Amino acid sequence: MKDNIITGLDIGSSMIRVVVGQKIEQEPVHIIGVAEIPSEGISRGVINSIEDAVSSIATAFEKAERMTGVPSKSAYVSIAGTHILSQSSRGVVAVAKADGEIREQDVDRAIEAAQAVATPPNYEILHVIPRSFTVDSQSGIKDPVGMTGIRLEVEAQIIQGLSAQVKNITKSVYRTGVDIDDVVLAPLAAAEASLNKRQKELGVCLVNIGGSTTSIAVFEEGDVLHTSILPVGSTHITSDIAIGLRTSLETAELVKVRYGTALPDDIDKKEEIDLSEFGDSEEEVVSRRHVADIIQARVEEIFQMADGELKGIERSGKLPAGIVITGGGAKLEGLGDIARKEFRLPASIGYPKEVSSAIDKVHDPTLSTAVGLVLWGDHLQQEGGAGMLSRFSSVHHGVGKMRSWFQSLGT
Numbered sequence: 001m002k003d004n005i006i007t008g009l010d011i012g013s014s015m016i017r018v019v020v021g022q023k024i025e026q027e028p029v030h031i032i033g034v035a036e037i038p039s040e041g042i043s044r045g046v047i048n049s050i051e052d053a054v055s056s057i058a059t060a061f062e063k064a065e066r067m068t069g070v071p072s073k074s075a076y077v078s079i080a081g082t083h084i085l086s087q088s089s090r091g092v093v094a095v096a097k098a099d100g101e102i103r104e105q106d107v108d109r110a111i112e113a114a115q116a117v118a119t120p121p122n123y124e125i126l127h128v129i130p131r132s133f134t135v136d137s138q139s140g141i142k143d144p145v146g147m148t149g150i151r152l153e154v155e156a157q158i159i160q161g162l163s164a165q166v167k168n169i170t171k172s173v174y175r176t177g178v179d180i181d182d183v184v185l186a187p188l189a190a191a192e193a194s195l196n197k198r199q200k201e202l203g204v205c206l207v208n209i210g211g212s213t214t215s216i217a218v219f220e221e222g223d224v225l226h227t228s229i230l231p232v233g234s235t236h237i238t239s240d241i242a243i244g245l246r247t248s249l250e251t252a253e254l255v256k257v258r259y260g261t262a263l264p265d266d267i268d269k270k271e272e273i274d275l276s277e278f279g280d281s282e283e284e285v286v287s288r289r290h291v292a293d294i295i296q297a298r299v300e301e302i303f304q305m306a307d308g309e310l311k312g313i314e315r316s317g318k319l320p321a322g323i324v325i326t327g328g329g330a331k332l333e334g335l336g337d338i339a340r341k342e343f344r345l346p347a348s349i350g351y352p353k354e355v356s357s358a359i360d361k362v363h364d365p366t367l368s369t370a371v372g373l374v375l376w377g378d379h380l381q382q383e384g385g386a387g388m389l390s391r392f393s394s395v396h397h398g399v400g401k402m403r404s405w406f407q408s409l410g411t
Helices: 050-068 104-114 163-174 186-194 197-202 234-245 249-259 288-312 335-343 365-382 399-409
Strands: 005-011 015-022 029-038 074-079 085-094 123-135 138-141 151-162 179-185 204-209 214-220 223-230 272-274 285-287 323-326 347-349 355-357
Touching: 005 050, 005 163, 005 186, 005 365, 015 050, 015 365, 029 050, 029 365, 050 163, 074 163, 074 186, 074 365, 085 104, 085 223, 104 123, 104 151, 123 163, 123 179, 123 223, 151 163, 151 223, 163 179, 179 186, 179 365, 186 204, 186 214, 186 223, 186 323, 186 365, 197 204, 197 214, 204 288, 214 288, 223 288, 234 249, 234 288, 249 288, 272 288, 285 288, 288 335, 323 335, 323 365, 335 347, 355 365
Parallel strands: 005 074, 029 355, 074 179, 204 323, 323 347
Antiparallel strands: 005 015, 015 029, 085 151, 123 138, 123 151, 204 214, 214 223, 272 285
């Protein structure tokens, strides 16, 4: 059983989530354990205290082990944060064989050529995502292996992260005694759990609303077109409520969870919320519609920022499969309606798919990234491991350098 275990570790700004999956031959991945722990030492997706982060991650792993009875030896780990950069690149190589037949080695060389971009100081490449290949003058090829040509060109998306932050995450995980299988950009992992193949082919934007960041991933023709991490999330909504009601953050969070909606027009003007029911020292009664106005303003801002990213790649209002909202913030009532208005596209809430489990919590948008990490690992293992040109999402992992880090940081 232990050999079939795949673990996903989602290191978020507000929560650390561990999902443990078991693979049984051709069956869908079966989720056997879920653990959620409030995160310490992490802000806006980056680690600001190694000791606190290690303690939180270790507690999450221990909780998952108590649930499954199986210790996690290694995990697929998410990375997010506003330091993540995404840029397009091209790589061109001559086909090596005299008869012009393109082999895996030619594809790998083309992808390596695409990696020769001007990386900012102190940044490392996390993912190289081939979008399409061109053989001689024939463009739009998805898999050139076996074709014949002289010149092979690849158009790729390069995703980079700040070296220090990547090292901090790997160090924090290693100190818990758990090995790292791969470091995966959070919105790509969430997309694996929340989006289907048809949506990615048609064109879709995943909006993953986390604690203090919102990450987006745009797919078209089955491949990643763009990724971005925005510095706003659901904790900003809580802060707005706390300021607007002149109450504590704890009370504001409870008000948001119990009475929160992004649609003030659907609420009776006379409907009120008694703050004393949340243990607030001040016995104050506030209008529920006022709370909804506060929430609506911030949600509109988040979606406008996300739409700004779509405008930057000329896809605003042009994605047939629309918007899929996931993450902890997706549970807020009325998000779909606001998204449809702001993006001018169909919108829905994304839940983890492609997995089976006796745990009800698994099919919850808050677990999209963690479940997606398990699915990522499952697909990679089917394709023969990291470092290969995986047919899964056409992602080529820049794990080589990362692995040497993991080993050097293991002490």
